[in-house]
Amino acid sequence: AQSVTQLDSHVSVSEGTPVLLRCNYSSSYSPSLFWYVQHPNKGLQLLLKYTSAATLVKGINGFEAEFKKSETSFHLTKPSAHMSDAAEYFCVVSDRGSARQLTFGSGTQLTVLP
Amino acid sequence: DTGVSQDPRHKITKRGQNVTFRCDPISEHNRLYWYRQTLGQGPEFLTYFQNEAQLEKSRLLSDRFSAERPKGSFSTLEIQRTEQGDSAMYLCASSLGQGASGTEAFFGQGTRLTVV
Numbered sequence: 001a002q003s004v005t006q007l008d009s010h011v012s013v014s015e016g017t018p019v020l021l022r023c024n025y026s027s028s029y030s031p032s033l034f035w036y037v038q039h040p041n042k043g044l045q046l047l048l049k050y051t052s053a054a055t056l057v058k059g060i061n062g063f064e065a066e067f068k069k070s071e072t073s074f075h076l077t078k079p080s081a082h083m084s085d086a087a088e089y090f091c092v093v094s095d096r097g098s099a100r101q102l103t104f105g106s107g108t109q110l111t112v113l114p
Numbered sequence: 115d116t117g118v119s120q121d122p123r124h125k126i127t128k129r130g131q132n133v134t135f136r137c138d139p140i141s142e143h144n145r146l147y148w149y150r151q152t153l154g155q156g157p158e159f160l161t162y163f164q165n166e167a168q169l170e171k172s173r174l175l176s177d178r179f180s181a182e183r184p185k186g187s188f189s190t191l192e193i194q195r196t197e198q199g200d201s202a203m204y205l206c207a208s209s210l211g212q213g214a215s216g217t218e219a220f221f222g223q224g225t226r227l228t229v230v
Contacts, residue, residue: 004156034218043118044157044205044221090156101170102147102219104156 002027002095006105014113019063019078021108023091026072033074034092034102035065044090050074061085086112118222120206126228127196134192135225139208146189147219148181149205150174157205163189196229203227 007022025031035047048059055067065076074091091105119138127133139146144165149157160179162170165186175181178196183189193200203226207219 036221041223043223044207046218046220049218092156101159101162102149102157103159104149106154106156 002031002093002103004091004093004103004105006091006108008108010109012111012113013081015083016080019081019085019110021076021089021110023074023076023105024072025074025093027093027095029095032094033067035059035076036090036092038088038090081112083112086110118206118208118220120222120225122225123223124226126230129196129198129229131196132192132194133196133227134190135204137189137206137222140220143208143210145209145211146183147207148191149207151203151205198229201227201229
């Protein structure tokens with residue numbers, strides 16, 4: 001069985017400061033891990049994915065995430081927040097590779113303050 | 115191709131009525147998924163097709179729900195005898211893959227169902 005825990009339901013940062021969204025996972029197999037972003041009235045968009053290559057994964061819009069097997073974590077970071085980053089972020093695990101069945105976390109709402 | 119398309123975007127229906135949603139995946143994608151998202155939660159897996167074959171169904175998919183992908187292209191999700199608890203966003207996604215490998219899933223904008 002696979003599961004994802006997003007440790008913060010809401011994160012608030014000031015524009016220009018770092019962003020950290022925390023995610024822990026549980027998987028019976030070698031997992032694939034993803035971060036998706038959901039802006040209001042828009043579809044889910046893939047930010048980045050980890051599929052057993054480099055443990056530090058770079059995504060779009062300056063986001064990156066590090067896979068730490070010993071800590072079963074896949075935290076999302078960005079050095080400097082932008083107003084346009086305000087959205088809901090989902091950490092996602094799949095332990096069958098590709099996207100046969102994705103298990104989503106409950107989401108983290110990111111607010112960026114001016 | 116502009117991505118995964120879902121129709122309608124919004125649907126309001128009375129309790130007990132049947133509703134049908136349509137999903138058009140990215141044209142070359144052989145895998146298609148349905149998810150359901152309720153307010154404040156992440157999407158939950160409902161069902162998965164590889165080409166026209168429905169390979170996985172969640173226990174969330176009660177016998178009032180049926181999904182088809184008759185020619186391995188577009189898919190429909192029907193809910194019979196709708197209940198207020200069915201109110202949610204229904205998301206469709208598609209990907210390209212063989213075996214255990216494949217691309218990531220690309221999501222449509224969803225169909226928001228409200229049962230009154």
